[in-house]
Amino acid sequence: MNDKNLTHATGAPVVDNLNIQTAGPRGPALLQDIWLLEKLAHFDREVIPERRMHAKGAGAYGTFTVTADISHFSKASLFAEVGKQTPAFVRFSTVAGERGAADAERDIRGFAVKLYTDEGNWDIVGNNTPVFFFREAAEVVGSDRESHLRDLYECIESGEFPRWKLCIQTMTEEQARTHRHNPFDLTKVWPHGEFPLEEVGVLELNRNAENHFAEVEQAAFSPANVVPGVSFSPDKMLQARLFSYGDAQRYRLGVNFNHIPVNAPRCPFHSYHRDGAMRTDGNLGSTLSYFPNSFGEWQDHRQLHEPALALDGDAAHWDQSVVEDHYEQPGNLFRLMTPLQQQLLFQNTARAMGDAPVMIKHRHIVNCSKADPAYGDGVAQALGLSLVAQELENAK
Ligand code: HEM
Incomplete structure (x- = not known):
């Protein structure tokens, strides 16, 4: 059959997409009209849970390019040399609004970046808490609920690719231990005067998503997605988030959400995870499913152990409101x-x-x-x- 033919999900041709089967021209519908049943059943299941926060968003693909050498700070492969490029997918969001909220409402903004590095996906899942100096942009909200989404889409379509600099701040372990503020309290900044910004690279967005549901709605970012050379800080909120995102995504998208193309790594991957709902990638075929095995298959990488991190302190529910200066x-x-x-x-x-x-x-x-x-x-x-x-x- 040619490409323009309407078919059932199974590939069989649809006979009539305008008239349902009835008992006589004025009679009731017949249960054997399976195309009607298939359409209704699919329609009934089209809505998936929205993200609990950050439900409204827009996304696009792009490239991260290294502009300065920080290989002495991180062995992450994407930073290996100046000029190295890594493909990326970015989703911008508001936080409090539901999927139908207007973009211009007063809110925190989310900025989630997925870097498809050659050693796995690294997600940077950040917020921007802008200080709004204006009243609600009421007229924007009223006249265009998709103002930011449209802006992003149109800029990219017209070849005006948005670009951002990536900068880092660095602190030694000793400075972190002795700083008067807990540097891992996310409500604090690291003052630029003390810890200057150092430019590392440039992110450019240059390709719109083709299908909002497939690529933007099903995108799954998590601060737990790191690569060798990037690690977790003891920020308490980060530690909670390391569990929460994947958990939300297993519920929202299903256990095999990492196989959805926008989420899948671009480097070879093999995890021993098999089965589960909606497994569509061949399920690792006939490769070995047990570890350790005598065939040298699917080895872990002991050489990638991080340097040990010294920890001490009494286990307790430490009350941050009394030990920290919040003012x-x-x-x-x-x-x-x-x-x-x-x-x-x-x-x-x-x-x-x-x-x-x-x-x-x-x-x-x-x-x-x-x-x-x-x-x-x-x-x-x-x-x-x-x-x-x-x-x-x-x-x-
Ligand atoms: C303990 C506190 C937090 C918890 C439990 C939490 C949990 C979550 C969950 C469950 C989602 C939805 C994930 C999904 O369904 O795909 C989400 C989205 C998001 N969170 Fe958090 N979050 C927390 C704090 C933060 C903070 C502090 C930031 C910023 C530094 C942040 C940035 C984001 C962003 C940008 C998204 C949207 C990602 C996307 O575009 O898909 N969250 N968060």
């Missing part, structure tokens, strides 16, 4: 803002706190005051509240 850095950021920006921050905060109970507004004002007294005063004024010193004291 210095927000205060520094506040003091960097112009008076106009500070004013907009007060107003945005007041609007966002909306109808929260007064007691919670008070608590927030106290937190802002600890970062900078002028910050607390400004938010209090914008909320139409004033706190006497005693209340501030009590709320500590």
Whole structure:
């Protein structure tokens, strides 16, 4: 049959796609109209669970190119030499909105990068917490719910390829141990003054996805996907995320989600994982399924053990709220803002706190005051509240 022929999923030709089978021209439908049943059954199953967060997103393919040598910091193969290129897939997202949310809504932004390196896939799953100096872009939300997705798509189609520099910051283990802030607390920054940015490479996006569901919706990023030369920090949130993403993806896409083309490595892979729902890649054929074996098949790579990391400390539920300083850095950021920006921050905060109970507004004002007294005063004024010193004291 030629390519234009409509067929059942099994390949057999569809006889009539416009008229269902009925008992007489005005009679009820017949159960033997299997094309009708097949279409309904497929339609009924088309919606898969959306990502629990970051449900709304847009994605594109591109290339990462190394521009500076950092092979003394990492043996990751993608950094092996200046000029080396690695294919990539990137998904941008908002966080709180559902799959149908508008792109321009006030929200954190997600930026997930999958690098198909020649030693496996490395995912960088990051957020950007932009400071919004404007009111909700209400008119954008109203007139174009896909404003960012469209922008990305059109830029790439017109050959205006978006590009980003990748920079790193480095800290020695000794500096990490003795720094006054826990460098692995993700609510902290590593100040650029102390730990300057060093450029490493450039990421360019140059090809749109062809099918949103297949490539963007089914893309599965995880901070657990690392390659030799990249490792995990003791950041507590990262540690929880190492489990959560794969777990969500096994639920959302099924246990064999790594075989979906957008997720599959571009280098040879062999894991001994077999079977499971929706196995469509030949299931490792007749290769050996046990380890160790006497045939030298599918060996692990002991030479890739990381240098041992010394750990100590008593196992306990350590309360970070008491051992960490949470106010210095927000205060520094506040003091960097112009008076106009500070004013907009007060107003945005007041609007966002909306109808929260007064007691919670008070608590927030106290937190802002600890970062900078002028910050607390400004938010209090914008909320139409004033706190006497005693209340501030009590709320500590
Ligand atoms: C313990 C805290 C967190 C948990 C449990 C968590 C869990 C998750 C889960 C389950 C997903 C959906 C995965 C999927 O279905 O494919 C997701 C998506 C995402 N998370 Fe997190 N997350 C946490 C914190 C963070 C942080 C701190 C960042 C940024 C540094 C982040 C960035 C992202 C991004 C960018 C996505 C979307 C990935 C995509 O485009 O598919 N998450 N997260």
